[in-house]
Amino acid sequence: MSNKKNDNNDKSDLARNEEEILQFWEEHNIFEKSVEHPAGLDEPKDEFVFYDGPPFATGTPHYGHILAGTIKDVIPRFRTMQGYRVRRRWGWDCHGLPLENKVEAHLGLETKKDIQEYGIDTFNEEAKEFVLGYTDEWKEIIPRTGRWVDMEDDYRTMDTDYSESVWWAFENLWEKDLIYEGYKSMHICPRCETPLSNFEVNQGYEDIKDFAVTVKFRLQDTEDTYLLAWTTTPWTLPGNTAVAVNPDIDYIKATVTQGEYRSETYILAKERLEETFGHSALTKGNGVERGSWRDALSVTDVDITKYIGTKYQPPFDYFLNADMEHKENGWKVWAADYVTQEDGTGIVHLAPAYGEEDMDLARAHEIPFVHHVQMDGTFVDVVEDFAGESVKPREDHLRTDIEIIKHLAHADTLVSKNKIEHSYPHCWRCDTPLLNYATDSWFVEVTECKDELIEENEDVGWVPETIGENRFGNWLEGAQDWAISRDRFWGAPLPVWQSQDGEKTTVIGSLEELQEKTQSNNNFWAMRHAKAEHNDTEIIDSDDPNTVGLTEIGEDQAASVSEELSDIDVIFTSP
Numbered sequence: 001m002s003n004k005k006n007d008n009n010d011k012s013d014l015a016r017n018e019e020e021i022l023q024f025w026e027e028h029n030i031f032e033k034s035v036e037h038p039a040g041l042d043e044p045k046d047e048f049v050f051y052d053g054p055p056f057a058t059g060t061p062h063y064g065h066i067l068a069g070t071i072k073d074v075i076p077r078f079r080t081m082q083g084y085r086v087r088r089r090w091g092w093d094c095h096g097l098p099l100e101n102k103v104e105a106h107l108g109l110e111t112k113k114d115i116q117e118y119g120i121d122t123f124n125e126e127a128k129e130f131v132l133g134y135t136d137e138w139k140e141i142i143p144r145t146g147r148w149v150d151m152e153d154d155y156r157t158m159d160t161d162y163s164e165s166v167w168w169a170f171e172n173l174w175e176k177d178l179i180y181e182g183y184k185s186m187h188i189c190p191r192c193e194t195p196l197s198n199f200e201v202n203q204g205y206e207d208i209k210d211f212a213v214t215v216k217f218r219l220q221d222t223e224d225t226y227l228l229a230w231t232t233t234p235w236t237l238p239g240n241t242a243v244a245v246n247p248d249i250d251y252i253k254a255t256v257t258q259g260e261y262r263s264e265t266y267i268l269a270k271e272r273l274e275e276t277f278g279h280s281a282l283t284k285g286n287g288v289e290r291g292s293w294r295d296a297l298s299v300t301d302v303d304i305t306k307y308i309g310t311k312y313q314p315p316f317d318y319f320l321n322a323d324m325e326h327k328e329n330g331w332k333v334w335a336a337d338y339v340t341q342e343d344g345t346g347i348v349h350l351a352p353a354y355g356e357e358d359m360d361l362a363r364a365h366e367i368p369f370v371h372h373v374q375m376d377g378t379f380v381d382v383v384e385d386f387a388g389e390s391v392k393p394r395e396d397h398l399r400t401d402i403e404i405i406k407h408l409a410h411a412d413t414l415v416s417k418n419k420i421e422h423s424y425p426h427c428w429r430c431d432t433p434l435l436n437y438a439t440d441s442w443f444v445e446v447t448e449c450k451d452e453l454i455e456e457n458e459d460v461g462w463v464p465e466t467i468g469e470n471r472f473g474n475w476l477e478g479a480q481d482w483a484i485s486r487d488r489f490w491g492a493p494l495p496v497w498q499s500q501d502g503e504k505t506t507v508i509g510s511l512e513e514l515q516e517k518t519q520s521n522n523n524f525w526a527m528r529h530a531k532a533e534h535n536d537t538e539i540i541d542s543d544d545p546n547t548v549g550l551t552e553i554g555e556d557q558a559a560s561v562s563e564e565l566s567d568i569d570v571i572f573t574s575p
Contacts, residue, residue: 035087310333
């Protein structure tokens with residue numbers, strides 16, 4: 001086939017040929033005929049269902065859409081040639097954070113609070129208009145790729161009947177006891193102010209540099225004995241309510257002499273001695289040459305179990321005098337088998353609101369729980385020295401940690417700091433660093449049916465087989481409960497109604513069921529106006545109808561009715 005340009009047209013022969021084929025397909029309904037009479041059969045062998053995740057229409061198709069769409073088109077065509085009817089109905093994904101972020105940028109809104117001030121109803125109307133802004137471009141480009149799909153009878157996830165199907169699925173899971181509301185530590189986006197699912201979290205990991213710090217926790221009733229705890233999240237230290245050790249690890253006491261009259265004793269894992277003190281200001285500050293730091297220490301073994309239950313002084317005392325539940329168990333040493341000596345000091349600090357293992361330990365031992373960070377990622381007012389500061393700013397994720405470190409150094413509770421490089425989750429849509437944060441959400445209890453999912457996966461015909469065995473199979477093996485609710489505005493509402501005290505929960509699976517359960521207490525009156533002047537004169541001034549008033553009889557009528565209808569919320573009227 002020639003690709004040279006025709007003298008009478010600036011398009012190549014190849015381009016003109018493509019357009020002629022597309023025109024022929026459209027004029028003769030070739031796609032529709034292939035659905036009704038696949039492989040030229042009078043009747044299809046059977047139905048073949050092909051599920052295709054719908055795209056957003058908030059931008060034009062890119063290479064990823066075109067490549068994936070071409071691959072997807074192969075399967076329905078293959079089954080069609082085998083004689084199966086394969087209906088292919090195009091859809092649009094209309095809800096969720098991606099669209100909200102687009103609308104926020106369009107309206108110049110920066111935060112969740114901005115949306116609330118702008119007006120949720122108004123924002124959602126903007127989203128509804130914005131979501132299908134590029135449908136015409138999609139309808140032009142997708143057929144040009146040669147893909148056969150019905151884009152006229154399309155569905156939209158924001159349509160009522162589609163949302164109703166979500167309700168149906170939710171109710172079915174609820175009836176099988178696979179839905180629950182839980183309070184868990186999960187990743188949230190502080191800018192979007194919503195929790196994310198594990199799948200969403202895994203889409204946004206980036207390699208970044210952070211600070212790791214080793215901090216002193218002075219044991220109560222001592223002047224110079226400290227636990228040394230290590231953390232890669234300095235911003236969590238103001239929320240500390242416990243420290244944890246592992247009785248299966250060997251610990252030591254290391255005493256450092258600091259001048260003629262002062263010495264301090266530090267407790268840490270024996271295996272972490274060199275890593276901790278070989279780079280520590282505790283030894284360097286005493287004029288100890290690098291490599292001879294051991295000369296500054298007096299080291300003895302210690303039975304760490306003797307310290308379990310001991311009180312200590314936290315590096316920040318913002319909540320020491322606060323009124324809170326289980327306060328008697330706060331700021332103590334606890335045993336935890338998840339503490340390791342692979343890095344750090346073999347002692348971890350607990351801020352139960354910001355880590356799953358910390359939260360589990362706190363629940364098991366009724367350790368007090370404080371949220372020193374708000375959902376928007378800023379410190380609460382109680383944290384006076386940093387109130388209102390973002391703990392992990394998107395524009396400079398180290399900024400607040402640096403201020404925390406300066407505060408620790410000034411208070412003489414900082415032992416050491418060093419930079420580490422690690423993979424850290426970011427919001428897959430706005431690129432804000434995520435926070436591990438305890439909040440409530442609705443979950444699908446995937447762990448309850450995981451074994452069944454794994455068994456079903458073995459019967460799936462994966463191509464290539466390694467995808468099902470390895471990538472997807474491994475994902476199923478490690479599957480966790482799925483957080484499905486979002487604290488946002490533009491999305492399908494969960495069909496859950498709860499009483500004020502939380503004792504009664506009703507889940508509804510259809511609009512018909514909702515209507516059956518809805519009891520209207522409204523009263524409606526249909527009324528006409530009282531007797532007006534034009535009723536006597538039989539003349540209406542169309543230029544200014546408001547010049548017509550009530551007659552004396554009409555005024556009496558209006559006054560009488562108003563006494564009966566004193567408790568009216570809404571009036572609908574026509575001129």
